[in-house]
Amino acid sequence: MSGEPTAAGDAALALALLAVAPKLGGLQICGLPGPGRDALLARAEHTLNDGRRAVRLPLGVSPERLLGGLDLAASLAASSANGAGLGKPILQEGLLTEADGGLLLVNMAERQSREVASALTAALDRGEYRLERDGFSTTRPARFVALALDEALEDDEAMDSGLTDRLAFRTFSDTFYELPAEPFPEAQIRAASEALPALTEQVIATLDRAALSMGITSLRRVRQAALAACALAGLRRLQTIGAEEIGDAARLVLLPHALTLPSPEEPEPEAPEPPDSRAETDSDPGEADREPAGDQIPDEMLIAAAKAVLPLGLLASLSSGKNRRRAGSGGRSRIRRPATRGRPIGIRRGFAARGPRLNLLATVKAAAPWQRLRGGRKGSLAVRTDDFRVSRFKQKTQLTTVFVVDASGSSAMQRLGEVKGAIELLLADCYVRRDQVALLAFRGSAPELLLPPTRSLARAKRALSDLPGGGATPLAGALDAARELATGLQRKHQQPVLVVLTDGRGNVGRDGTPGHPEAASQTLDAASELGLEGFNTLLVDVARRPRKEARELADTLGARYLVLPRVDAHSLSAAVQQVSTP
Amino acid sequence: MKTVFPFAAIVGQEAMKQALLVSAVDPSIGGVLVLGDRGTGKSTTVRALAALLPKIEMVKGCPYNRPPDSPAKLYPPFKGDKQAIVKRPIPVVDLPLGATEDRVVGALDLEAALVRGEKSFEPGLLAAANRGFLYIDEVNLLEDHLVDLLLDVAASGENAVEREGLSVRHPARFVLIGSGNPEEGELRPQLLDRFGLAVDITTPTELSERVEVIRRRDDFDRDPAGFRRRWARREGAIRKKILTGREKLDAVEVPTAVLEDAARLCLALETDGLRGELTLIRAARALAAYHGRDAVTTEDLRTMSGAALGHRLRRNPLDESRALVRVERAVEEVFG
Numbered sequence: 001m002s003g004e005p006t007a008a009g010d011a012a013l014a015l016a017l018l019a020v021a022p023k024l025g026g027l028q029i030c031g032l033p034g035p036g037r038d039a040l041l042a043r044a045e046h047t048l049n050d051g052r053r054a055v056r057l058p059l060g061v062s063p064e065r066l067l068g069g070l071d072l073a074a075s076l077a078a079s080s081a082n083g084a085g086l087g088k089p090i091l092q093e094g095l096l097t098e099a100d101g102g103l104l105l106v107n108m109a110e111r112q113s114r115e116v117a118s119a120l121t122a123a124l125d126r127g128e129y130r131l132e133r134d135g136f137s138t139t140r141p142a143r144f145v146a147l148a149l150d151e152a153l154e155d156d157e158a159m160d161s162g163l164t165d166r167l168a169f170r171t172f173s174d175t176f177y178e179l180p181a182e183p184f185p186e187a188q189i190r191a192a193s194e195a196l197p198a199l200t201e202q203v204i205a206t207l208d209r210a211a212l213s214m215g216i217t218s219l220r221r222v223r224q225a226a227l228a229a230c231a232l233a234g235l236r237r238l239q240t241i242g243a244e245e246i247g248d249a250a251r252l253v254l255l256p257h258a259l260t261l262p263s264p265e266e267p268e269p270e271a272p273e274p275p276d277s278r279a280e281t282d283s284d285p286g287e288a289d290r291e292p293a294g295d296q297i298p299d300e301m302l303i304a305a306a307k308a309v310l311p312l313g314l315l316a317s318l319s320s321g322k323n324r325r326r327a328g329s330g331g332r333s334r335i336r337r338p339a340t341r342g343r344p345i346g347i348r349r350g351f352a353a354r355g356p357r358l359n360l361l362a363t364v365k366a367a368a369p370w371q372r373l374r375g376g377r378k379g380s381l382a383v384r385t386d387d388f389r390v391s392r393f394k395q396k397t398q399l400t401t402v403f404v405v406d407a408s409g410s411s412a413m414q415r416l417g418e419v420k421g422a423i424e425l426l427l428a429d430c431y432v433r434r435d436q437v438a439l440l441a442f443r444g445s446a447p448e449l450l451l452p453p454t455r456s457l458a459r460a461k462r463a464l465s466d467l468p469g470g471g472a473t474p475l476a477g478a479l480d481a482a483r484e485l486a487t488g489l490q491r492k493h494q495q496p497v498l499v500v501l502t503d504g505r506g507n508v509g510r511d512g513t514p515g516h517p518e519a520a521s522q523t524l525d526a527a528s529e530l531g532l533e534g535f536n537t538l539l540v541d542v543a544r545r546p547r548k549e550a551r552e553l554a555d556t557l558g559a560r561y562l563v564l565p566r567v568d569a570h571s572l573s574a575a576v577q578q579v580s581t582p
Numbered sequence: 583m584k585t586v587f588p589f590a591a592i593v594g595q596e597a598m599k600q601a602l603l604v605s606a607v608d609p610s611i612g613g614v615l616v617l618g619d620r621g622t623g624k625s626t627t628v629r630a631l632a633a634l635l636p637k638i639e640m641v642k643g644c645p646y647n648r649p650p651d652s653p654a655k656l657y658p659p660f661k662g663d664k665q666a667i668v669k670r671p672i673p674v675v676d677l678p679l680g681a682t683e684d685r686v687v688g689a690l691d692l693e694a695a696l697v698r699g700e701k702s703f704e705p706g707l708l709a710a711a712n713r714g715f716l717y718i719d720e721v722n723l724l725e726d727h728l729v730d731l732l733l734d735v736a737a738s739g740e741n742a743v744e745r746e747g748l749s750v751r752h753p754a755r756f757v758l759i760g761s762g763n764p765e766e767g768e769l770r771p772q773l774l775d776r777f778g779l780a781v782d783i784t785t786p787t788e789l790s791e792r793v794e795v796i797r798r799r800d801d802f803d804r805d806p807a808g809f810r811r812r813w814a815r816r817e818g819a820i821r822k823k824i825l826t827g828r829e830k831l832d833a834v835e836v837p838t839a840v841l842e843d844a845a846r847l848c849l850a851l852e853t854d855g856l857r858g859e860l861t862l863i864r865a866a867r868a869l870a871a872y873h874g875r876d877a878v879t880t881e882d883l884r885t886m887s888g889a890a891l892g893h894r895l896r897r898n899p900l901d902e903s904r905a906l907v908r909v910e911r912a913v914e915e916v917f918g
Contacts, residue, residue: 023803063680066680118679126584130678131678132677132680132685132706133682134685135692135693137685137707196804201793204800205789205793208789209789217619218619218621219621219792219796220621222792223796223799226796361690456764
């Protein structure tokens with residue numbers, strides 16, 4: 001490998017490194033389906049899965065399928081075959097075990113539930129997992145490399161941070177169309193995986209400093225970078241890890257997760273420009289003229305690498321130090337199936353392959369009285385579809401309170417402090433009830449989702465205290481944004497409650513044009529569309545002297561209307577409580 | 583059994599290690615909750631503990647780990663009981679996510695019921711954890727009804743199963759260890775103060791410490807067995823201290839002055855009820871026993887105060903001022 005780094009080249013290199021050291025966990029592939037992603041998947045199946053198709057983990061996979069569980073069909077078939085009643089329960093392996101020794105492809109990784117992500121991280125950490133289900137108590141093997149397809153477009157869709165943390169590499173597949181040729185022949189990969197060069201303290205310290213300079217504190221990430229440097233040296237048939245391996249490892253593992261980049265204005269450390277004295281890959285490079293591992297990776301080298309391999313948008317947010325998007329343990333979407341978990345509340349007739357859990361005992365009980373009629377042989381059980389019973393579960397609906405806060409000049413400017421205080425008290429209520437909260441603020445030209453739905457109070461509080469005030473009132477846009485958010489929540493089977501705090505005087509059009517002559521009527525249009533959705537809504541008029549606009553808005557929204565000449569936290573809290581309980 | 587990273591080789595994280603060790607000395611302290619960032623080695627430390635713990639005597643083959651000296655009628659009978667006594671390491675049982683309720687509490691043994699027409703009880707994880715530890719990673723992800731069930735059993739020390747025509751009771755005394763990441767959604771306050779001790783752990787910030795963490799991990803990954811051998815002596819020393827601590831525990835004296843100190847500290851912090859005070863004294867006593875001392879000192883109280891009291895302070899959930907800081911301040915004021 002020589003020449004300038006490219007995103008495609010790095011992705012190919014990452015796959016080779018995963019083949020050498022599967023402990024690197026895997027690769028997060030950010031981007032929509034496209035030629036780059038297809039090329040990457042094909043290469044991965046070739047390099048990491050002996051050309052076989054990877055095991056796919058679809059969205060909404062059931063715990064039975066993921067971890068393994070009772071194979072009902074096989075268990076019943078076994079019993080009728082040997083004629084000795086229901087025989088030994090037969091285990092159907094889960095997808096995690098099917099992927100053992102190969103490649104696991106996580107579809108729509110950003111939308112996978114916390115439970116799925118946690119099972120994945122546990123397996124990635126240990127190469128095996130405990131199965132305690134349906135009477136089985138066993139350890140199942142699960143050594144695989146994971147490819148996570150992350151199609152997140154919005155801030156509130158970040159992939160589970162625990163899973164992100166386990167995958168050493170991240171690539172942006174929209175930035176390339178094809179991969180370069182395999183960087184290393186297969187034999188070299190095999191040879192490298194058998195003997196990795198030793199890791200020195202200096203190498204670790206250098207990578208750790210680089211990580212800290214990019215705002216990465218996780219030690220797991222540094223460990224991955226160190227392992228990647230080892231694997232790189234192994235692939236390049238080197239005895240020791242040199243400056244180049246350290247630089248490459250930092251670029252491959254650390255850079256895509258940087259929260260900030262070292263600013264180029266800072267006085268440069270006197271690190272010499274690494275001379276490009278590398279010979280071709282397959283000729284053995286002389287150890288003597290190689291750059292020894294230094295203590296520091298030169299900042300400008302990192303910045304140049306960042307320019308070469310990161311997409312422009314991410315780069316821009318990095319240099320302004322704002323790559324918080326994927327940094328936090330962001331809210332994640334959950335798709336909820338009809339309750340298949342929770343507190344069991346009884347059984348009912350019926351069975352579907354992917355639906356609720358079969359209650360074996362109840363099924364057998366239902367079949368028992370008919371055995372003589374059905375002419376079952378002694379010792380075997382004749383079960384008909386009609387006998388199937390499934391467990392019913394009760395699961396609480398997650399309530400999400402969405403605060404839509406007017407932070408514009410006309411309204412809350414002087415009262416923003418009071419409003420913040422009231423919201424904080426509401427947050428404390430939500431905390432006790434384990435509700436989620438979201439915060440949508442609007443001022444200037446557009447609404448902004450300050451806080452995606454979360455249960456973390458620390459985050460909610462931070463978002464609130466960072467909320468500035470002043471500017472125009474994009475009320476129409478805010479109502480549109482609130483509708484989008486709330487319907488999204490509803491799709492995830494959560495119950496949204498909207499609390500709109502405003503004086504009702506929007507002066508920005510739906511398209512974001514300030515001073516739009518139609519602003520007022522467009523606001524009402526947006527309100528009636530939101531009203532049609534029928535969410536429980538509370539409109540709190542925060543004007544000093546309430547006028548008719550807010551009242552009218554509340555009527556259009558079908559919202560409860562509350563005038564708060566003084567925002568008194570307790571009455572506000574009581575009102576929210578009232579709208580939350582239908 | 584996979585080779586696990588040795589407990590003795592874990593760099594830093596003193597508060598967590600201390601909380602686990604005193605719980606191993608005195609299981610009645612009431613469990614440990616570990617809250618902290620990702621990648622700080624929460625799971626590694628708990629699994630390391632499992633390999634460190636000394637052996638205890640139990641009836642051979644008993645799925646409930648029955649101690650030899652206990653009245654047999656407390657425990658359900660099991661097949662193949664030869665009344666033999668064996669020594670086994672104190673169990674550390676993992677409660678994996680996705681575990682079903684029947685595997686946790688135990689259930690009707692379906693195979694026996696269907697094939698042989700026998701109604702027998704198949705013990706679950708609570709039975710396996712009896713007299714040992716039960717570990718739940720990401721406790722904030724566990725389903726609510728399972729959490730309630732676990733807390734109920736942990737508090738009563740007994741697992742009562744009334745389902746599927748079975749009526750079984752068996753002792754289930756275990757130290758509950760939970761870990762979680764507070765950024766991922768908060769724990770219910772009710773859950774928080776059910777734990778005896780709670781510790782916050784953070785990523786080390788000192789470069790030398792960080793390098794050491796990775797270096798040792800790398801050494802271990804390259805040669806797990808060899809690495810364990812190199813640490814075996816230090817590992818053995820800790821094990822011995824736990825063992826002597828367990829034997830010594832009842833003999834450790836708590837001077838009246840220390841009791842008063844504990845009471846004054848709890849008063850100053852306005853902790854609810856007596857539970858905090860009791861836990862503090864127990865933890866301090868276990869610490870003294872672990873170090874082989876005959877009496878508890880105020881210094882022991884000081885060491886354990888953060889873990890025993892930090893999570894019991896009455897606080898506004900939005901108050902970000904760290905509870906530990908408040909405990910430290912109160913300790914300074916009261917103990918000088």
